[in-house]
Amino acid sequence: MLAELFTMIGKARAVRREKKLSRVEFEQAKLAKFRRLARHVRTRSPYYRRIIAERNIDVDRCNPSDFPVLTKSLLMQHFDEIVTARGVTKQAIAEFLTRSHDPRELFHGKYRVIHTSGSSGEVGYFVYSPQDWIRGTYRSMGSQGRPQRKRKGKFRLAYYAAIDGHYAGVTMFRSFERGLVRLFVEMRCFEVNSPLPEILAGLNEFQPDVLTGYTTALKILAEKQRTGELKLEHLIAIGTAGEAASDADRALLERAFGCPHVNGYGSSEHLM
Numbered sequence: 384m385l386a387e388l389f390t391m392i393g394k395a396r397a398v399r400r401e402k403k404l405s406r407v408e409f410e411q412a413k414l415a416k417f418r419r420l421a422r423h424v425r426t427r428s429p430y431y432r433r434i435i436a437e438r439n440i441d442v443d444r445c446n447p448s449d450f451p452v453l454t455k456s457l458l459m460q461h462f463d464e465i466v467t468a469r470g471v472t473k474q475a476i477a478e479f480l481t482r483s484h485d486p487r488e489l490f491h492g493k494y495r496v497i498h499t500s501g502s503s504g505e506v507g508y509f510v511y512s513p514q515d516w517i518r519g520t521y522r523s524m525g526s527q528g529r530p531q532r533k534r535k536g537k538f539r540l541a542y543y544a545a546i547d548g549h550y551a552g553v554t555m556f557r558s559f560e561r562g563l564v565r566l567f568v569e570m571r572c573f574e575v576n577s578p579l580p581e582i583l584a585g586l587n588e589f590q591p592d593v594l595t596g597y598t599t600a601l602k603i604l605a606e607k608q609r610t611g612e613l614k615l616e617h618l619i620a621i622g623t624a625g626e627a628a629s630d631a632d633r634a635l636l637e638r639a640f641g642c643p644h645v646n647g648y649g650s651s652e653h654l655m
Contacts, residue, residue: 390514394518455503473508475490497510540593573596579603582604591618598625
């Protein structure tokens with residue numbers, strides 16, 4: 384937990400520092416980070432060591448455009464050559480995901496694993512160390528500030544989406560049940576494929592401060608809020624992710640729930 388705290392403090396300081404930079408300074412800072420990463424993979428990754436040698440790349444002067452675009456297909460094809468952590472292999476992750484459907488369970492007791500849904504025809508694996516996870520989820524931990532709450536106690540967060548696997552959304556929200564965040568947040572997840580009456584009863588009982596999930600699913604709940612079957616009285620924000628949210632969707636959700644709507648851009652590859 385101490386390491387988590389130090390990582391969060393470091394990330395907060397970096398964000399504050401970067402907000403003060405000019406555009407040119409910000410681009411220079413990003414390039415310096417990229418070159419540190421290039422030096423790291425030259426030493427640790429057989430795949431990138433080969434790319435660097437074949438293209439005669441100077442890692443102290445390189446740019447992202449010097450490297451080939453890393454697609455999901457390339458990642459899965461060269462997974463074991465790309466990954467730089469011992470014991471993290473494609474086969475080991477496949478075996479882990481075959482038996483584990485609880486997004487709270489850690490791979491090797493340490494790493495969070497996210498898999499894509501396979502809707503594009505190919506499933507992708509993405510693995511996060513504890514430090515990388517904090518960096519990737521920092522924006523979703525309230526660093527942007529929150530509206531004024533209507534009550535005291537732990538912050539109540541409800542997530543309504545697919546929760547039966549190691550998907551990006553549910554893994555991110557379930558992570559709030561561990562570490563420092565659990566001291567301030569009470570989290571409850573609701574399976575989008577469960578019978579709607581059960582969902583309505585659970586949400587009415589829980590009374591979240593923030594309700595988030597798939598846009599289409601929340602639009603269904605918005606209609607139930609309008610008719611009075613859903614009675615959420617403490618909401619300060621609605622969050623959507625996983626699907627596009629139009630201006631019409633935003634207006635519908637804000638009108639039904641009486642609070643601001645935020646559409647977050649998250650991905651399996653980079654988190655928030």
